[in-house]
Amino acid sequence: MDLQISVFLLFLLFTAGHSLRCYECSSQTGSCANQKETACTGGSYSCFSSTGVAQVGGITTKQMSKGCADVCHSWSYNYGYMRMYSSCCYTDLCNLQGPPDPVANGKKCYTCDENGCSKTLSCTGNEDRCFTATDNFEAPLRVGKGCVSKHLCDSTSSYSCCKGDLCNGAQSVTQSFLFLCCSLLSYFLLH
Template sequence: MDLQTSVFLLFVLFAEGHSLQCYQCRNRDDSCSSQIVETCHSESAKCMSSTSLLQSGGHTTTVRGKGCSADCPSGSLNYGIMRTVVACCETDLCNAQNTPDPRTMIPNGKKCYYCDEKSCLNIMSCSESEDGCITITPKNLKEKENGPEVISCCSGNLCNGAQSVTHSFLFLFCSLLSCILLH
């Protein structure tokens, strides 16, 4: 066997046998101070670091997480009562740094509605790369079952509010009424 083939086979065997290593938080507190090195499963191709800010009953809790991830979307998510910043990377122990505290993110001027225990008319400010709003609706509103949900996305200020549903319903109702009256 020639040298070039031998080097190629050695490279393939080494690449197959190497597993990604990431830091993992043992305690998911504000500091994530106790970390261990975790060898990822073969389906996990990325290291992840996250910081979540939870607000409930006037209290704010910061939770940090680190570990291996199969599908890791970098960015930030804002659910009103919870805001999360996620960073992903693909080399050994690349998730050593904590992601930024969501409170330090710069607002971008966009706004979305969000729900809490009392209302779905709460307004949150979006920050940095947050550029869309979501609406999560149960598929069957009449039955009180935990079934599949419909998730829709939109862009633009306050595009996920009840007002847009009201306008759609009004348009549909007026169209139906004019159809009945004209026929």
């Protein structure tokens, strides 16, 4: 019994000073060529990688971010012309490659474009819910629709989420592109 306690205490002694190391970067070009290794501080127990992609008027922009996280969940949301996805890992320098590009998962939701909200969108990765996001601060009512992962539905009141194909309705409304871009920008700034 004393040997087991001694081995356990020895293990604690050698691991207590070790902190997780992750790659860290923030890129507006979608490539983290300038990533650097960083030692995580505080309660950071995971590394994350997130990617945001927007397509406006035939122009595609991609942003990438990597770093340490206290609490990390893999998630994704997709407005059709804008999507963001993130992945987590828990070993040293495990976020080298960034999140894998999500593949279609068979689920479909409605999305909005300049002609209304009756277009369908193929969900990807862990997007297992449809959502409707509403901006009630401006008139007329502005709405965005698309696919989202369960974790985002559970952790924010910004989305009204539902399960099932095309459950987020197809009513025609005007969307606020600025509102949708602000949600992507705010996520990058807050993480």
